[in-house]
Amino acid sequence: MTINKSALALSIGAALLAGSAQAQENKLYLFNWTEYMDPEIIEAFEAKHDVEVVQNYFNSLPEMLSKLQAGGVSQYDIIVPSNYYVPRLIKTGLVQPLDKSKIPNFDNLMDQFKDPIFDPGAEYTAAYQWGTTGLVYNSETFPNAPKSWSLLFDPEVNPEHPFALMGDGQVNLGGACAYLGHGYDCTDPEGWKEAARLLIETKNRETFSGFSDGTPQLQQLARGVTHAGLTYNGDYLYFKEEDPETFASLQFMIPDEGAEMWVDSMMITAEAPNPDLAHQFIDFILDAEVGAQLSNFNYYASPNAAAEPYLDEVLTQPPVQPSEADMERLRFTPSLEGESLQVFQQLWSEVQSR
Numbered sequence: 001m002t003i004n005k006s007a008l009a010l011s012i013g014a015a016l017l018a019g020s021a022q023a024q025e026n027k028l029y030l031f032n033w034t035e036y037m038d039p040e041i042i043e044a045f046e047a048k049h050d051v052e053v054v055q056n057y058f059n060s061l062p063e064m065l066s067k068l069q070a071g072g073v074s075q076y077d078i079i080v081p082s083n084y085y086v087p088r089l090i091k092t093g094l095v096q097p098l099d100k101s102k103i104p105n106f107d108n109l110m111d112q113f114k115d116p117i118f119d120p121g122a123e124y125t126a127a128y129q130w131g132t133t134g135l136v137y138n139s140e141t142f143p144n145a146p147k148s149w150s151l152l153f154d155p156e157v158n159p160e161h162p163f164a165l166m167g168d169g170q171v172n173l174g175g176a177c178a179y180l181g182h183g184y185d186c187t188d189p190e191g192w193k194e195a196a197r198l199l200i201e202t203k204n205r206e207t208f209s210g211f212s213d214g215t216p217q218l219q220q221l222a223r224g225v226t227h228a229g230l231t232y233n234g235d236y237l238y239f240k241e242e243d244p245e246t247f248a249s250l251q252f253m254i255p256d257e258g259a260e261m262w263v264d265s266m267m268i269t270a271e272a273p274n275p276d277l278a279h280q281f282i283d284f285i286l287d288a289e290v291g292a293q294l295s296n297f298n299y300y301a302s303p304n305a306a307a308e309p310y311l312d313e314v315l316t317q318p319p320v321q322p323s324e325a326d327m328e329r330l331r332f333t334p335s336l337e338g339e340s341l342q343v344f345q346q347l348w349s350e351v352q353s354r
Helices: 005-025 039-049 061-069 083-091 104-108 169-179 189-203 214-223 233-242 275-285 288-298 305-310 324-329 338-353
Strands: 027-033 052-058 126-138 163-165 208-211 228-232 250-253 259-269
Touching: 027 275, 039 052, 039 275, 039 288, 052 061, 061 083, 083 259, 104 275, 104 288, 104 305, 126 214, 126 233, 126 275, 126 288, 163 189, 169 189, 169 228, 169 259, 169 338, 189 338, 214 228, 214 233, 214 250, 228 233, 233 250, 259 275, 275 288, 288 305
Parallel strands: 027 052, 163 208, 163 228
Antiparallel strands: 126 228, 126 250, 126 259
8 A cells, every 4th residue: 555645744734733723713812911800700701612711911011012012913812901002002903803793792881981082983992991090008107198199299298108109101100290280191292301300300219119010019018118109999909808907007099180090901913813702702701790790809890881780889989989079080091102102202211210
């Protein structure tokens, strides 16, 4: 018997390709913030669709973007960026439009999330969670703390106790702009320059402990390493609820000068390995009960109107649901591109290096 080696090689190659395609079909690659997804939701989705969800994590938006640009656009199916990175992701072609016919639960979203200013008509995004970035401080150290950015930026208000800023340059610049009276969402170059000078002065104070993001900053506050800083409202409430004794003295506030409201959304990458499964996952998350389960797990506000009857009571009041007065002070961090992005990056580099 004569074996046709060419035919055999083609047959083996076809089988390997088929196996690879099948493996890909049975896996969803999710790129998300850390500690942001209930493991039981993942398990339920895997069981329902007989698939495996492979989760990878990022700790900052610049980290997410750099990984996408380094090849992640073809490695991940779903990413969960914040609002001010959405236009940049769309313009650079890193994401694809959603097929709403495959997401019937999209109708469960509140009206304001169906037509967000950062993605008109929600062509590319499906809201995941929303929240605020505010000041967190030790109330024993500052029993009469002003509801103001001055707790970080005015050495007369806090002359001796260590404090931290966030790793996100735009949030820091926005806070400095708000404190100086330019508004949190300022994009004026002169306002930015003044804010950058303030940040440089602030980071050169002896009591400045460094740049630190949400969870690490809360842990430093709990240990007494720092006494004031910036964090996300859901992270704050999570630790407060899970360990009330350790975090008893920590308080969260929205400064009167204004602060950040943000929306994290699910997006499908332009070269997603399994876009159909990605649509199924988005639809699953937007189910009323699953949406509530997500918020009940991570303590952030749900954009899902249908989820409201299933939410824990603690999620219906501050700090998760800001007061009406605080809502009026909240602004989205501006989306930057072109020259404005270059100016910001230059100023932020100067802040970090001086």
